Amino acid sequence: MIVMKFGGTSVQDSEAIDRLCSIVRSKLDRQPVVVLSAISKATDTLINCANLAAAGELAKANEDIENLKTRHIEISTGLVEDETSLSELIQKLTIYFSEITDLLKGVSLLSELSPKSHVKIVSYGELMSTLITSCAMKERGINSLLLDSREFIITDNNVLKGEPNISEITLRTQNTLSASIQNGFVPVIQGFIASSMDGTPTVLGRGGSDYTASLVGMALNAEEIQIWTDVDGMLTADPGKVTGTRIISKISFEEAAEITYFGAKVLHPMTIQPAVEKNIPVWIKNSRSPETEGTIILNYVSDNEKEVKSISCKENITVMNIFSMRMLNSYGYLRKIFEVFDRHKTSVDLITTSEVNVSVTLDNNEYLEDIKSELSEFAKVNVEKDKSLVCVVGSNIRNTKGIAAKIFGVLSDYNITMISLGSSLINISFVVDKDKLKDVLQKLHDTFFK
Numbered sequence: 001m002i003v004m005k006f007g008g009t010s011v012q013d014s015e016a017i018d019r020l021c022s023i024v025r026s027k028l029d030r031q032p033v034v035v036l037s038a039i040s041k042a043t044d045t046l047i048n049c050a051n052l053a054a055a056g057e058l059a060k061a062n063e064d065i066e067n068l069k070t071r072h073i074e075i076s077t078g079l080v081e082d083e084t085s086l087s088e089l090i091q092k093l094t095i096y097f098s099e100i101t102d103l104l105k106g107v108s109l110l111s112e113l114s115p116k117s118h119v120k121i122v123s124y125g126e127l128m129s130t131l132i133t134s135c136a137m138k139e140r141g142i143n144s145l146l147l148d149s150r151e152f153i154i155t156d157n158n159v160l161k162g163e164p165n166i167s168e169i170t171l172r173t174q175n176t177l178s179a180s181i182q183n184g185f186v187p188v189i190q191g192f193i194a195s196s197m198d199g200t201p202t203v204l205g206r207g208g209s210d211y212t213a214s215l216v217g218m219a220l221n222a223e224e225i226q227i228w229t230d231v232d233g234m235l236t237a238d239p240g241k242v243t244g245t246r247i248i249s250k251i252s253f254e255e256a257a258e259i260t261y262f263g264a265k266v267l268h269p270m271t272i273q274p275a276v277e278k279n280i281p282v283w284i285k286n287s288r289s290p291e292t293e294g295t296i297i298l299n300y301v302s303d304n305e306k307e308v309k310s311i312s313c314k315e316n317i318t319v320m321n322i323f324s325m326r327m328l329n330s331y332g333y334l335r336k337i338f339e340v341f342d343r344h345k346t347s348v349d350l351i352t353t354s355e356v357n358v359s360v361t362l363d364n365n366e367y368l369e370d371i372k373s374e375l376s377e378f379a380k381v382n383v384e385k386d387k388s389l390v391c392v393v394g395s396n397i398r399n400t401k402g403i404a405a406k407i408f409g410v411l412s413d414y415n416i417t418m419i420s421l422g423s424s425l426i427n428i429s430f431v432v433d434k435d436k437l438k439d440v441l442q443k444l445h446d447t448f449f450k
């Protein structure tokens with residue numbers, strides 16, 4: 001069997017869902033499980049409305065929700081011809097929207113948005129896209145079976161970014177899906193949403209539908225995980241920032257993990273891990289152009305290939321510089337520093353050290369002030385906001401002489417800091433000022449992909 005995940009743009013309107021149905025139909029012999037995101041922008045709208053309600057702007061929130069409802073109903077009307085099926089579908093959507101409105105009212109009355117309310121509200125995006133799509137599939141003769149991912153994608157209690165419980169997911173996914181697949185059904189499930197062991201709704205973090213797809217693929221020993229999106233595959237850089245990008249036809253798990261971890265939004269960074277676990281190839285393909293081959297991510301060593309595969313970046317990074325003379329010749333000092341980040345559940349991306357200084361990059365500023373004040377008890381701390389992190393990735397970096405010289409040679413006019421060659425020797429990363437990011441990316445791209 002295979003897992004086919006379709007992102008927000010692949011379900012953004014009735015034409016997109018119609019295309020999706022044709023793509024799924026062409027793969028029926030491979031026993032697909034279909035994983036869907038919310039329709040494009042729905043998650044952003046739901047989050048925004050929840051925040052508006054908490055800030056006392058319920059009327060504006062309700063107006064935006066009404067527009068979202070209109071969009072969902074228009075999509076349904078454009079897809080489903082049978083009158084009875086359509087009216088049932090619209091009735092179900094109407095119930096979902098009245099539940100959302102009730103939740104927003106509650107948030108507004110309390111003037112507070114708890115993480116649990118946030119998750120409840122945001123979950124409707126995927127519940128509605130799967131409801132509509134599975135109905136459209138049925139009308140097109142596909143034996144779809146709508147299931148609720150919260151019954152088998154189980155996480156810990158971190159509701160906004162649940163950590164998957166792999167053994168529970170494996171057990172429950174097999175129990176819930178295997179027999180239906182064998183019996184010829186096409187399960188349609190929500191990406192992103194999950195629940196904890198005690199049944200509390202959780203989500204896997206933004207962009208988490210890709211992660212759902214690979215968790216399901218792992219649990220069911222899928223032959224393949226397909227990520228259907230709005231670009232032709234994994235590209236040599238973010239097409240929104242760099243011109244002249246190209247498709248990478250084949251890339252290793254190791255390289256893809258670095259590229260996505262360091263910012264390429266095309267795939268949620270955690271997607272690779274479950275696929276590696278079971279050695280399942282991951283395809284990235286364009287739902288608007290299914291005949292284009294796309295990118296395959298798999299376990300191989302990319303010898304004799306270009307030294308650089310892709311250049312990714314993370315924006316709005318904070319650099320924290322921690323100085324202390326007490327670091328000189330002392331032990332346990334780094335542990336002391338990283339315990340502070342650990343206590344505040346803040347992960348660091350890049351780390352550079354000298355005898356008296358440790359610099360780290362953070363992409364989550366939620367606990368920045370607390371971290372700074374704790375570190376200031378034993379070190380001098382300086383924070384630089386609005387930085388960008390650039391990461392040049394390719395497994396042949398480790399075999400190629402002079403690559404750092406090539407990178408920094410073309411960037412000699414820019415102020416580059418925190419240069420780091422990752423321990424896997426397949427990435428070179430550094431920090432630049434936000435306003436120089438686009439220039440730096442384009443210059444590097446022109447150098448390596450002329």
Ligand code: ADP
Binds near residue numbers: 008267
């Ligand atoms: P989906 O809604 O299908 O999950 P996303 O918007 O999450 O799609 O991811 C696809 C987008 O990722 C592309 O439209 C592209 O702008 C962006 N992107 C950033 N870096 C890359 C890259 N290296 N290769 C391909 N796409 C990239």
Ligand code: ASP
Binds near residue numbers: 043191206207210
């Ligand atoms: N709908 C969710 C989001 O926008 C999950 C996803 O699309 O992958 O973050």
Ligand code: MG
Binds near residue numbers: 007210
């Ligand atoms: Mg995505």
